[in-house]
Amino acid sequence: MSARFIVGDRVRVRQAYPPGHVRTPYYVRGKEGVVSRMIAEHPNPEERAYGRDGLPPVPVYRVLFRQNDLWQDYQGPEGDTTELDIQEHWLGPLEEDGG
Amino acid sequence: MRRHHDMGGLDAGPVDPAEHDYTPWEKRVDAIVRLLAGKERRLITLDEHRRAMEDLGPGAYDELSYYERWISAITNILIEKGVISVEELGGKMEAVKARWQEARE
Amino acid sequence: MSETHSHDDDWPYPHPQQPDIEDGPLTELMIMIDAVAELLIDKEVFSADDMRRTLEAIDSKSPAEGARMVAHAWLDPDFKARMLEDVNAAAEEMSIDAGTIPILAVENTKDIHNVIVCTLCSCYPKYLLGLPPDWYKSRAYRSRLVREPRAVLKEFGTEIPDDVEVRVHDSTAELRYMILPMRPKGTEDMDEEALAGLVTRDCMIGVTVIDRD
Numbered sequence: 001m002s003a004r005f006i007v008g009d010r011v012r013v014r015q016a017y018p019p020g021h022v023r024t025p026y027y028v029r030g031k032e033g034v035v036s037r038m039i040a041e042h043p044n045p046e047e048r049a050y051g052r053d054g055l056p057p058v059p060v061y062r063v064l065f066r067q068n069d070l071w072q073d074y075q076g077p078e079g080d081t082t083e084l085d086i087q088e089h090w091l092g093p094l095e096e097d098g099g
Numbered sequence: 100m101r102r103h104h105d106m107g108g109l110d111a112g113p114v115d116p117a118e119h120d121y122t123p124w125e126k127r128v129d130a131i132v133r134l135l136a137g138k139e140r141r142l143i144t145l146d147e148h149r150r151a152m153e154d155l156g157p158g159a160y161d162e163l164s165y166y167e168r169w170i171s172a173i174t175n176i177l178i179e180k181g182v183i184s185v186e187e188l189g190g191k192m193e194a195v196k197a198r199w200q201e202a203r204e
Numbered sequence: 205m206s207e208t209h210s211h212d213d214d215w216p217y218p219h220p221q222q223p224d225i226e227d228g229p230l231t232e233l234m235i236m237i238d239a240v241a242e243l244l245i246d247k248e249v250f251s252a253d254d255m256r257r258t259l260e261a262i263d264s265k266s267p268a269e270g271a272r273m274v275a276h277a278w279l280d281p282d283f284k285a286r287m288l289e290d291v292n293a294a295a296e297e298m299s300i301d302a303g304t305i306p307i308l309a310v311e312n313t314k315d316i317h318n319v320i321v322c323t324l325c326s327c328y329p330k331y332l333l334g335l336p337p338d339w340y341k342s343r344a345y346r347s348r349l350v351r352e353p354r355a356v357l358k359e360f361g362t363e364i365p366d367d368v369e370v371r372v373h374d375s376t377a378e379l380r381y382m383i384l385p386m387r388p389k390g391t392e393d394m395d396e397e398a399l400a401g402l403v404t405r406d407c408m409i410g411v412t413v414i415d416r417d
Contacts, residue, residue, distance in 0.1 A: 017100040021150040023376045025323050026101040027108040027350060042378055049150035051180070060377050071108065076354045079369040085377035107323030107374065108351045111344040114359050118337045123259075124237050129335070130258040131241055134250045138304070142249065145378075149325055165326075165341055167233050174240055183243050191239040199230045 003059045003088065009035045010094040011063060013086065021049035024090045032069055032094060037062035039085055046087075059088040103157040125166045132173060143176050151176045265334040269300045270382060271403035273332075275396045278387040284311075291382065295332065303331025310373060311384040312413070317364045318383050319357065319410030321349040322375040329380040333405060340409065350374060360411040383410040 005011060015030035023045055039062055043054030067080040074080070135142045151172035152159075159168050177183045245252055273295060277284035287294040291309050295302035307329045310318045322328065326341035339345050349356050353370050357363070364370050373381045385407045391399060406412040 019102075021146060021153060022105075023324060025107045025374065025376060026105045027323075039377065039379065045146040045149075045377070048144050048146035051144075051147060054146075064371075071351055075352060076370065077366045079367075080353070080371070081369060082350050082372040082374060084374040085379055087377070104324060106343060106347045107321075109347040111347040114339050114342060114344045114348070114356060116339055116360070118339070121335055124234050126259055126262050126335075127237050127241060127255075129262055130255055131237075131244065133258055133262075134254055135244075140249065152325065160343070164233070165338075166237075170233065170236050170240065174236065177240070177244075182247070182249065183240070187243055188239060191243050192235050195235050195238045195242065196230065199235075 003038060003061075005035050005059075005061055005088070005091060005093075007035050007037060011035055011061075011091040012094055013063075014090050014092060021046055024086055025084070027070060028063075028065060028084065028086070031065055033063040033065040035061045036064040036083060042087075044087070060085050061088065061091065062086075063091070102153060103160055104153045128166045128169050128173070132169065135173070135177075142180070142182065143173070147176055148172060262335070265331065267333045267403075267405035267408060268400070269295070269298075269302075270329075270333045270405075270408050271400040272396075273298060273300065274384055274403045274408065275399035277384060278399055279396055284384070287384065291329075291332070300332070302329075305331060305378065305380055307332055307380045307382055309382050309384045310371075312386045312410075314368070314386070316369045316371055317410070317413070318371050318373060319349065319353060320373045320375065320381040320383065321346060323347070323350055324374075324376060327375040327380055329382045333382065333408060337405070357411060360406065362412050364413075382408050384408075385414055388415040 010032065011034070012032050013024060013028045013030060017026075017029065039060040041057035041059050044058045045054065048054040062083055063086050064081050064083045066078075067074045067076060067082060068078060070082060132143075132148060134140065136145060136148065148169075152168050154175075155163070155168055155171055159171065163171065174183075174188065178185060178188070241255065244250060245255070273287060273291070276298060277287050283294065283297070286297070287309050288311060291307040292302045292304070310320075312318055320328075321340075323346050326336060326346070328336040328340060330336060345356065350372050353372050354364060357370070375381055385403065387399070388402065391402070394402075402414055404412065404414075407414055
């Protein structure tokens with residue numbers, strides 16, 4: 001798959017709040033993480049949700065976030081993380097300025 | 100900005116560990132979704148199902164149970180797609196109810 | 205008005221007279237479910253037989269097959285590697301049907317404890333492990349696990365040491381997740397069947413561990 005990111009890339013989730021069927025949760029918008037795994041290309045659920053075919057397929061990445069980067073008041077140890085699957089168009093390289 | 104189903108990170112009380120056995124009706128809803136979404140028919144997609152549940156709105160979470168949300172969402176999609184009509188569904192619901200009541204008398 | 209159910213004899217739904225159905229009230233929910241199913245069968249979208257077979261498939265799934273895979277992985281490092289690469293394909297090796305939705309197994313180690321959730325709805329590897337427990341689908345679990353996993357785990361009686369990373373997996377896309385728990389100590393003499401007996405649904409979700417040192 002021709003993908004924009006590779007494992008190890010530092011990425012930031014776009015800080016955008018569009019309506020519609022979005023599978024990028026609110027709690028990671030605008031947050032910084034690391035690509036931990038390439039999943040696959042998949043027809044875009046945001047389009048399929050409305051009966052369209054969602055093509056061309058969108059690359060999906062597993063992105064690892066430090067809990068301390070996600071939550072200001074995280075109670076647990078420094079090493080704790082959350083990992084989720086995010087579509088390519090929701091990610092930007094860290095140099096970019098969010099949204 | 101945050102939609103009602105997008106609840107990761109919100110405050111909530113303790114997790115209630117109680118479990119119930121799935122009732123035949125609940126399994127039936129699951130079966131309907133599997134049959135409609137399965138590769139033999141592809142009448143609906145997982146994404147359409149999820150979206151339809153999200154579109155039920157905040158009231159649905161507060162008022163409807165899990166499987167009530169499922170069947171409401173599925174019914175809406177089927178009506179949207181013209182697989183069933185509101186009239187047909189209404190008529191069938193009356194018939195089902197009447198049959199039950201007859202059987203109980 | 206007469207009911208034109210010529211398929212009464214193979215109708216998959218229990219009739220109201222069946223004694224195993226509680227003599228409770230007929231709810232709107234039940235009416236809607238029966239009505240939708242009957243309409244779809246009337247319209248030949250699927251058959252009563254399709255419905256019956258699907259219900260049987262639902263009933264046939266429990267955590268037991270996941271437990272068998274975990275036990276096999278504990279005993280066979282090559283199988284474990286294949287399971288971590290592709291659960292569905294590895295399941296087929298054991299004649300287990302894990303369905304077509306891809307499942308990813310994440311491995312607990314002495315350094316990382318994994319736990320799964322779906323914050324956006326309630327995705328779960330049900331084609332392998334069976335239907336999820338109510339709490340997994342609850343607002344409290346979906347909201348709190350990503351933000352305070354250790355507090356939630358504690359409610360399940362599980363405390364993970366501070367030097368072990370707790371990693372929460374949120375199933376946001378198509379992939380479903382399951383945990384490959386660590387094999388407990390003191391099980392060296394157990395065979396695969398006995399080992400499978402140790403593996404619970406909750407430890408494959410990640411809210412419990414079988415034991416820790």
